[in-house]
Amino acid sequence: MKRQYEKTTQYFAALMLGVLLTLGSVAQAANNQGFGDVAGDTNALGNSNIFVLNSSGVLTLVKTAWLTADGTPITSTTTVPAGTQVDFMIYVNNKSDLQIDDVTIRDTLDLLFSYNAPDDIRVDNAVVECALTACTVIEQQAIYDAAILVGAGTDAVSGVDSVSYTGTSVNVGNANEANAQQNAAANSVLAVVFTVTVQ
Template sequence: MNKFIFNSCISLATTVLAATLLTTPVFAATNQALGSIAWVSADLDNSNIVTLNSQGLALIKRAFLTDGTALDAGQTPGGEETLPRGTTVRFLIYVNNPTDVAVADIRVTDTMNVASGFTFVTGSTIFNEVNVANGCVSAGDPSDLTCTAPEEAAILADVILAANKRTEAVGAPDDTMSFDGTDTVSAGGTTNTTVTANANSVWGMVFEATIN
């Protein structure tokens, strides 16, 4: 679990918003059929070996200014960003699926720490979702599903420009994502339609909040 820490340079109050960051292992399962004729194994060769890899997915959250500047220091262990009160922060949440199989029924919930100073930007025009082709995989460590900074900037841009913008209300016709009117943004929940991360893709959503 990592946290976004932003200090208001007016009140010096610290606002905290939690997000999940996963590095997921890759597991391999091997299977082989064994053969014999009348219990003589030499008379029927064993089958080929089938190897299937399982890969967990990663849920990542990043923070940006509305001009696209990444707030890197506020989302690293022990780091923090100092921002003026009234600054609008753009949050990107994405699920990286680098596998060849689509993953259905994904559910994402983000509860903002309103008491510490976050206010959701009601009527945000970038409350969107999108599936970006080609899931991010680290060449050096396949279990590290965190996309690079340039990849995350591209994901953010794709989500913002997506034609499939969603309303904040729960219900038809586009109830994939919603805001509960208090402090929680959700996607694919019980009151929403389901969310699917397509194969070899990154699913992403964006919303904004203001630092009080």
């Protein structure tokens, strides 16, 4: 049994890193100013004001895990018995004042994790952004508590919703599969939750 626990721990730690994020349009900071002239005379038409736009920089995916039975958070090095159900939550903290269009998330599960089929992928984008770039444990709990209450999408690839389960991959967005487009609302957290059983 000890060997099984050690093996489970090893794969549990590895899976926590196996998530990919792709984004559509993420603006970079820029100063903009208009210039002109009248009949070739640049002194006859003054320059416009300088307009400054700031972006939130690179967005980061964060993956957390929770015991399905009671919602207790667990770390990537936790050892759990085979048969334990675990909720994985992946989230993006969008502190930008603008919506981020066309977000895609993919999580390919290791063979020691069995997806809780059918139709168990939930997406929530209603929680307000975290105070800082990195969310606190309390903020993560609020994100998780909200996401698990959301109705699950369908596992099938379709334009009906933004989620699907193909092969061994949980998919959100349409870059990898023909799902509906997934956006991340401004000043909010986009969270994905799904349940697996440890083999």
